[in-house]
Amino acid sequence: MRRVHTFHGGIHPPEHKAQSLQAPIQPAGIPPQLVLPLAQHIGAPAQPVVRAGQAVRGGELLAEADGFVSVPVHAPTSGTVSAIEERPVPHPSGLSAPCIVIDTDGADTWLPPAPLAAAERADQTRLRECIQGAGIAGMGGAGFPTAVKLSPGPGKAIDTLIINGTECEPYITADDSLMRERAGDIVAGTRILAELLAPRDILIGVEDNKPEAIAALQAAADSTMEVVVFPTKYPSGGEKQLIEILLGKQVPSGGIPADIGVVCQNVGTAVAVHEAVARGRPLVSRVTTVTGEAVTRPGNYEVLLGTPMGWLLEQAGVDPDRARRLIMGGPMMGFSIPAPECPVVKTTNCLLVPTEAELPTPPPAQACIRCGLCAEACPATLLPQQLYWFARGKEYDKLEGHNLFDCIECGACSYVCPSHIPLVQYYRASKAEIIARRREAEKADHARERFEARQARMERLAAEREAKRAERKKAAEAKARAKARAAATEGAETVDGAQAAADEDPIQAAIERAKARKAALAAGDAGEPADRVAKLTANVDAIAKRLAAAREKLESYDGGEAPVAEALKRGVEKTADKLAKAEAELREAREGVSEEA
Known part of the structure; x- marks a missing residue:
């Protein structure tokens, strides 16, 4: 057994x-x-x-x-x-x-x-x-x-x-x-x-x-x-x-x-x-x-x-x-x-389905006399009287601290209570209220977690957008620097073309003619002295016009990007050097014509 x-x-x-x-x-x-x-x-x-x-x-x-x-x-x-x-x-x-x-x-x-x-x-x-x-x-x-x-x-x-x-x-x-x-x-x-x-x-x-x-x-x-x-x-x-x-x-x-x-x-x-x-x-x-x-x-x-x-x-x-x-x-x-x-x-x-005689209506509840019978009858070894006071006072934290949820709602405490207090009804109502509060707290916690997650997501997206803007700005600056370097190495002609959107005026045509004359001179096809003086004179005039145009562009430039301004200055200086060389060559040619005469 x-x-x-x-x-x-x-x-x-x-x-x-x-x-x-x-x-x-x-x-x-x-x-x-x-x-x-x-x-x-x-x-x-x-x-x-x-x-x-x-x-x-x-x-x-x-x-x-x-x-x-x-x-x-x-x-x-x-x-x-x-x-x-x-x-x-x-x-x-x-x-x-x-x-x-x-x-x-x-x-x-x-x-x-x-x-x-x-x-x-x-x-x-x-x-x-x-x-x-x-x-x-x-x-x-x-x-x-x-x-x-x-x-x-x-x-x-x-x-x-x-x-x-x-x-x-x-x-x-x-x-x-x-x-x-x-x-x-x-x-x-x-x-x-x-x-x-x-x-x-x-x-x-x-x-x-x-x-x-x-x-x-x-x-x-x-x-x-x-x-x-x-x-x-x-x-x-x-x-x-x-x-x-x-x-x-x-x-x-x-x-x-x-x-x-x-x-x-x-x-x-x-x-x-x-x-x-x-x-x-x-x-x-x-x-x-x-x-x-x-x-x-x-x-x-x-x-x-x-x-x-x-x-x-x-x-x-x-x-x-x-x-x-x-x-x-x-x-x-x-x-x-x-x-x-x-x-x-x-x-x-x-x-x-009882009759009134079989299960009489409970008499009105009276004040608790602290007899302790409810504690003696409780099979869960709780303190029903203390739980009752906490339930009446809606002290839910204390109810949980005194193990309210260990109560099996057997009704033994109510059965022995000489004051006819419906103890179990208080415990049931308190349990329901605590459960409802827990659910509300869970909902609030869930809402807070969702809000915090949204805030973190918004901050992350903002940081990503800012990083992309920084990358685009950095790429644009690098592109501008590369463009300026390319313009500087090509000389004033390239700068003129970049800033004036490929000007198609007489100055550009004069540049092309000057290049052709240089090629002819290099091949030994200089022509008669008088003709050479005329050609050199025309070349000086063309370079002088280009220099004037370059200086005008430099003076009118608003200074938005430093690399471009530097390139314009170098272009003016190079064109001035070319003009000086062309004028010296013209003087030599004229002196030669005078000696022959």
Whole structure:
């Protein structure tokens, strides 16, 4: 026998379980209309893949998962999609949410089942894909996507797989009925879960107030599993409390069971995994307890997801004159449903319809007397009284510092409070406010990061533009310097041509004639002395005109670029030198003519 432990606190409220265990699980039937919320789990809502007016069959995909922490939604039966719109959903806020509405046809036509072939030899990836594709989320708590829970991540070896059959809350017997009637399916689903996690130990935990369920599980379990029975105490069904009972270990504050090598799954989840893998059936129904003194036929019903609660209550024979309110869940952790039009979802384990005598309206809250009973009852070893004061004062930082999010909202503190203070309601509201503030802070951080990234991008683009302008300026200056150097080496003629845009005036023609005369003289063709004097005279006149033109250009130049001005000066000097040489040559020629005469 495995040694069992206990946990701090806890209470023993009246169980009220017998009234819903008088008959086996009954099919609830097909309602005229199904309302399927796109968010029936923790994580991102599924995204519709059907449209209004489309005919669907049972098992057909209606909405696909949107991300890793999300699961799809399937049609529970055949019919026509009549709308995709906001409808009331079961949530403590009482708000509406997007839903797919199906008008059923009563034929219950299904797609051919597609079980996973050779499931016993399938690899872990295919098994997880099958479980995720079937839309399975935890059916005993908040509805965490099962495939995500079966992927603990690198470096987290799972030593123990715990199947939770505790069902500790009063009135609820859905899991008890499953263990009694479908123990074989629970064991088959547990084997599939073990294939994914490869744990050293497989434990099925059950409270000792369920003798028929314990016997059925012990008969169905194989040698790799151990059915562990322990004393009844609320809330032993809490994940962290059950781990402490079975293993004597505590999950660290803010941590998850995988941090200490443990994964917990509900018995209903194990059945759903077996249905998906071995039979190819997605999660489209669940066993739900319908009970309370206002119900004439209390029991456990196999209910299609999306079934309106009011329709299910009619099948169970609710007396509206005696019904005081409708609660989803048990009296400890459940919450009131504002409208019977709300649908049954994956986490609907119980519909409680009590009379006023059975569950009286709580008296008005009185002042806290600091008795400390709430701290003694808290299974998470928190300080409920201190959390209450912080919640009232909206001191959210202090609430987080005192581990508010370790609270499992079991209601034990409220149950024992002699002042009837609704402590859990304060904690729920504070959690919601803190989560909302976190989201706003994340949005603000995201906006700031986007702004900073844009500023950095703008600065980078400005720097790039400035660098390009500098490069263009540097290239232009280099080009100007090269142009000036070329003009200087070619002499005044080239400068004249560059600055005057290739002048086509008589001066240029005179230059060409001078070049021709020089070529003739070099060849010895000087002609008669008198002719030579005439030619030299004309050459002097031409050079004098060029010199005058060059000086005029130099005087009229505005001095914009120094290299050009220098080139003009050198051109004037060279032309003046040529004029002096031409005049000297003319004087020599004239002296020669005089001597001959």
